[in-house]
Amino acid sequence: xxxxxxxxxxxxxxxxxxxxxxxxxxxxxxxxxxxxxxxxxxxxxxxxxxxxxxxxxxxxxxxxxxxxxxxxxxxxxxxxxxxxxxxxxxxxxxxxxxxxxxxxxxxxxxxxxxxxxxxxxxxxxxxxxxxxxxxxxxxxxxxxxxxxxxxxxxxxxxxxxxxxxxxxxxxxxxxxxxxxxxxxxxxxxxxxxxxxxxxxxxxxxxxxxxxxxxxxxxxxxxxxxxxxxxxxxxxxxxxxxxxxxxxxxxxxxxxxxxxxxxxxxxxxxxxxxxxxxxxxxxxxxxxxxxxxxxxxxxxxxxxxxxxxxxxxxxxxxxxxxxxxxxxxxxxxxxxxxxxxxxxxxxxxxxxxxxxxxxxxxxxxxxxxxxxxxxxxxxxxxxxxxxxxxxxxxxxxxxxxxxxxxxxxxxxxxxxx
Amino acid sequence: xxxxxxxxxxxxxxxxxxxxxxxxxxxxxxxxxxxxxxxxxxxxxxxxxxxxxxxxxxxxxxxxxxxxxxxxxxxxxxxxxxxxxxxxxxxxxxxxxxxxxxxxxxxxxxxxxxxxxxxxxxxxxxxxxxxxxxxxxxxxxxxxxxxxxxxxxxxxxxxxxxxxxxxxxxxxxxxxxxxxxxxxxxxxxxxxxxxxxxxxxxxxxxxxxxxxxxxxxxxxxxxxxxxxxxxxxxxxxxxxxx
Numbered sequence: 001x002x003x004x005x006x007x008x009x010x011x012x013x014x015x016x017x018x019x020x021x022x023x024x025x026x027x028x029x030x031x032x033x034x035x036x037x038x039x040x041x042x043x044x045x046x047x048x049x050x051x052x053x054x055x056x057x058x059x060x061x062x063x064x065x066x067x068x069x070x071x072x073x074x075x076x077x078x079x080x081x082x083x084x085x086x087x088x089x090x091x092x093x094x095x096x097x098x099x100x101x102x103x104x105x106x107x108x109x110x111x112x113x114x115x116x117x118x119x120x121x122x123x124x125x126x127x128x129x130x131x132x133x134x135x136x137x138x139x140x141x142x143x144x145x146x147x148x149x150x151x152x153x154x155x156x157x158x159x160x161x162x163x164x165x166x167x168x169x170x171x172x173x174x175x176x177x178x179x180x181x182x183x184x185x186x187x188x189x190x191x192x193x194x195x196x197x198x199x200x201x202x203x204x205x206x207x208x209x210x211x212x213x214x215x216x217x218x219x220x221x222x223x224x225x226x227x228x229x230x231x232x233x234x235x236x237x238x239x240x241x242x243x244x245x246x247x248x249x250x251x252x253x254x255x256x257x258x259x260x261x262x263x264x265x266x267x268x269x270x271x272x273x274x275x276x277x278x279x280x281x282x283x284x285x286x287x288x289x290x291x292x293x294x295x296x297x298x299x300x301x302x303x304x305x306x307x308x309x310x311x312x313x314x315x316x317x318x319x320x321x322x323x324x325x326x327x328x329x330x331x332x333x334x335x336x337x338x339x340x341x342x343x344x345x346x347x348x349x350x351x352x353x354x355x356x357x358x359x360x361x362x363x364x365x366x367x368x369x370x371x372x373x374x375x376x377x378x379x380x381x382x383x384x385x386x387x388x389x390x391x392x393x394x395x396x397x398x399x400x401x402x403x404x405x406x407x408x409x410x411x412x413x414x415x416x
Numbered sequence: 417x418x419x420x421x422x423x424x425x426x427x428x429x430x431x432x433x434x435x436x437x438x439x440x441x442x443x444x445x446x447x448x449x450x451x452x453x454x455x456x457x458x459x460x461x462x463x464x465x466x467x468x469x470x471x472x473x474x475x476x477x478x479x480x481x482x483x484x485x486x487x488x489x490x491x492x493x494x495x496x497x498x499x500x501x502x503x504x505x506x507x508x509x510x511x512x513x514x515x516x517x518x519x520x521x522x523x524x525x526x527x528x529x530x531x532x533x534x535x536x537x538x539x540x541x542x543x544x545x546x547x548x549x550x551x552x553x554x555x556x557x558x559x560x561x562x563x564x565x566x567x568x569x570x571x572x573x574x575x576x577x578x579x580x581x582x583x584x585x586x587x588x589x590x591x592x593x594x595x596x597x598x599x600x601x602x603x604x605x606x607x608x609x610x611x612x613x614x615x616x617x618x619x620x621x622x623x624x625x626x627x628x629x630x631x632x633x634x635x636x637x638x639x640x641x642x643x644x645x646x647x648x649x650x651x652x653x654x655x656x657x658x
Contacts, residue, residue, distance in 0.1 A: 135434060138434065138435060138567060139546050139547075139565075139567050143479040143480070144479070145479050145480075145481050145482070146479065146480070193429075193433065196430035196431075196461065197430055197431060197462070197482065197485070202481065202482075202485040203463075204430070204461065204462065204463040219463070339546075339547070339565075340435070340565045340567065340611075341565075342435040342436035342439070342565060342610065342611030342612055343435070343436050343611075344436060344439075345436030345437070345438050345439030345442065345611060345612045345615065346433075346436050346438060365640065365643055365644045365647050366644060368640040368643075368644075369615060369640040369641045369643075369644045370439075370615075372639060372640045372641070373439075373442050373443065373446055373615070373641075374442075
């Protein structure tokens with residue numbers, strides 16, 4: 001930090017003051033405003049702050065906040081790790097994260113998919129972890145074929161960077177395969193509706209998917225799934241030496257989190273932390289920014305699940321308490337959620353048949369129309385509290401998209 | 417027709433299914449079933465030939481590259497052109513809407529040939545149109561005011577052999593400055609209202625069913641889909657006035 005030029009030191013100090021004022025004003029954790037002011041004062045601040053550190057960028061449509069947290073936890077044996085734990089995943093957030101940990105030699109940065117090329121160019125990150133790409137908030141997010149193409153170009157220009165990528169996702173594989181060195185992780189892919197065509201030539205992909213394994217290859221060109229170095233197999237990860245590492249100690253539920261854990265193990269192995277050392281550290285992560293948190297309220301145990309897009313809902317369904325456990329769904333369409341609710345029609349809600357289902361959120365009528373067409377019985381309520389009080393004491397799973405999730409979190413206490 | 421039965425062909429969901437387009441097939445199946453009319457739906461992958469015996473053909477939205485691939489494959493196949501020529505119903509949304517016209521704009525600004533099933537020409541517009549859209553439908557179609565979500569950068573001009581589907585009340589629509597949304601001719605209809613346009617507009621779903629059957633159909637209680645339509649119309653028009 002003391003190596004920074006005077007201008008950059010001033011930029012950091014100004015940003016820190018702004019962040020503090022933002023926090024005092026009750027406007028979030030201040031990392032975005034702090035970073036913005038720092039970058040305005042010194043546009044090269046991110047590059048300067050990244051210098052001489054070992055950095056990991058983590059990007060995907062789903063699971064990037066959670067995986068960032070898992071990697072950060074497992075890198076603890078290496079020393080202090082800078083990270084943007086609050087999900088501020090654009091350069092402003094990266095500046096704040098690095099500025100607030102000046103002595104950290106390591107950094108794990110969650111990175112918005114669109115910003116990967118820019119942040120990679122500015123930080124020269126040592127490792128980039130790429131996990132999945134699927135349709136997401138189409139009214140404001142980039143198209144995913146386009147995005148994967150930009151990853152390709154960016155990685156081609158960064159031969160010093162090692163990539164850890166999920167080879168079960170054809171689009172991610174294509175985006176990563178221009179990198180000079182790649183560790184392929186067969187981390188699974190359950191949402192396949194964006195992966196029927198070859199990203200290389202547009203030909204049909206032939207897929208073989210079982211519960212245990214996926215394989216794919218293009219019928220027209222050479223493009224096919226690379227041979228994985230690490231493989232997720234049910235509750236185990238097979239490491240490059242062929243050892244089966246049990247994941248049953250991982251506390252975060254569901255196959256999506258086993259997939260996130262597999263990626264995290266491969267990333268920290270790259271820094272010399274072996275799986276047996278990393279696993280107990282992964283097991284310490286029980287909730288991530290409110291996700292998977294259980295809140296006790298009026299005799300009900302309310303578990304909060306965040307799902308922002310069709311692939312995310314598929315993973316949320318995977319961790320629901322067994323049927324006929326009750327479920328409440330809440331959907332908003334504010335800016336951060338995407339103002340377009342069309343994606344509800346890409347989710348197969350029939351899996352909820354036979355459960356008591358409550359529906360709320362600003363776009364509850366969209367949800368009601370969707371569930372009606374899927375022949376799922378449901379009750380529409382004006383707010384989440386009505387659903388909570390309507391279920392018998394016991395467990396209630398709540399699936400909500402971004403701002404709906406934040407509303408519910410705020411209502412039942414952020415500290416939990 | 418001896419007994420009513422509808423075959424729905426969903427064209428290339430592997431390329432053109434980006435915005436909940438599945439909602440349109442679900443809605444047609446459902447509104448037919450509620451009237452006791454059986455349906456059969458084919459989810460046609462882009463490496464398969466277009467079946468010739470469909471009653472309703474659906475095309476959805478897609479990104480630039482998948483749109484170009486879909487147009488190439490449909491042109492090579494020729495099956496959709498044949499189906500339209502013999503009077504089958506074609507309902508095309510967003511990227512699909514552009515494909516059924518004479519030409520459309522590609523990912524690098526190049527003009528690419530479409531299928532020429534509908535007399536429209538599309539190119540790239542200046543600005544992206546993103547948001548709710550509302551329109552009053554051509555009177556002869558007997559469909560109430562339509563509502564949907566648009567997300568496109570197209571500018572589509574309607575030729576002499578097609579008519580505007582609707583006059584825009586809110587939003588952008590075809591984006592060629594004429595104030596229209598969508599186009600139709602015979603039983604071929606296209607719109608920028610993407611994804612589940614038939615969910616948001618049960619009246620439009622019923623129009624396609626009437627066209628396919630060749631006769632009137634019993635009215636239905638629109639239940640939640642009807643309430644959704646009202647809620648969206650109210651929200652958009654209130655925002656416009658506010």
